[in-house]
Amino acid sequence: MRWARWLVIPILAVPLAWILFTGLGRDPSEIPSPLIGEPLPAFSLATLDGETVATDDLVGQPAIVNFWASWCIPACVDEHPVLLETQAAYRDRVALVGVLYDDEPADAREFLVRYGDGGWPTGVDASGSVALAYGVLGPPETFFVDADGIVRAKHYGPLTEADMAGYLALIGVAP
């Protein structure tokens, strides 16, 4: 049975190598959000237009909560056309809400002038308490909420059209 001892090396090395290879290949910021399956954290914020946006307004319809900033370049610029298209196509079926993350309202308005204002409200999270409640690491991050107000998905980084289609289906918005 002396040969059996040579089995020890692969038995120890293979799982270790597997853990390292799979673990090191993952993006450390893509941690699963504990909010998924939970009700969306409530907030009420003054918007860039001087109005108010609140989670209470979102009840009864699917919603997208998008954390962004004018300094978040290029990611927020990259995903902006996707948000504009979503707003144009699904305006009546999904509520799109922006939350301004660690940014000056004036800079955010300038961003919208330059890249297009789709007309959805952006709440100004001056203290960062809403971002904290949502467990935001850095913009862009987007939460997808179903009509019952339950968070169904969280997306890290810029959204592509394909991402958006998948998430919309998840919160019950069929194309």
Next chain:
Amino acid sequence: MSGTRATAWAGLGLVLAAVVIGALLILRPSAPPTAAEQADAIAAGLRCPDCAGLSAADSPTNSAAEIRREVAEQLAAGQSADEIRASFVARYGDWILLDPPGIAPWLIPFLATAAGAAILAIWLLRPGTPAADPSEATESNEPTEAASVAPAAPPPGGPSPGARRAAVGVAIGLVVALAVGFVLPEPYGLAAQTVVNQPLAEAQAAEAARQAEIERLLGVVAADPEDLAALSDLADAYLAGATAEDLQAGARLLLALISLDPEDPQPYGRLITTYIRAADWTNAAAATDALAELDPDSPDVPFFEGLIAWQGRQDAESAIEAFDAFLDQAPDDPRVPMIRALRAEAAAAD
């Protein structure tokens, strides 16, 4: 062979000692902390969401400040440290905790060291293959006597005594170094906090002192709103800060000083410097014009004109003209080397 065996047991003993010392260091008790210390300790265990590898206590970002504020608020509301940590885990997951939850991750290094030592000990203490070398088999039964009859040649299947001694020596050396590293006081020991945060702690202490000074001077000024010296000191205290609010408050105070004593050119230089720091070029230029009217011969006038032209408008030609005027008027000014450097920079761009 008994010498090797004794050294191996000694090595095993040292490993166990290191494990015990490590466990004691981790579990050692300390004095009950104040509320601020408690809040700080909780924030120090929470990861700053938007920076790499810093705790919320050590990071200057907005979100870290918000975490500190919420921790203090929840503590004041009577929540326990565990409840506060749990509220953050509910939003960010275990990721937010800098210290991994549970005791297992802390024990793994010690268990791994102990397992390694055990494997080494078994390897060193095992008898040679009986069929190949009978003398090794007897040795395992009578270790003390076997030492004198140990074979000169290494038993097949086992390392030579020299290699064994070397391996044991290296292992003991590593274990001793590990143990010493844990016992040594900060900042030399392995148990020390990261030294990288030291300058930040100093900056935070300086900031706290500055805020205290601002509070004190605000009191003085409230008692006598025309106390020029206190107003001036208060402006300096604000201007020692870095935020836009600090600069605005400093500029307001300097404007107040100027309105109280319009003939004194001294606050103008500070006001213009403040505007330049805030990159408010319009106001900086206006204040420079006002200074030029009040004191036309001051070398400060071309000094600031040059700075505003070069840094504000990238207008190299006007900047060089102003710098030259300054160098003419004040060849012995301590700011001459700085202006020479800026002039060279502008000349290179012209």
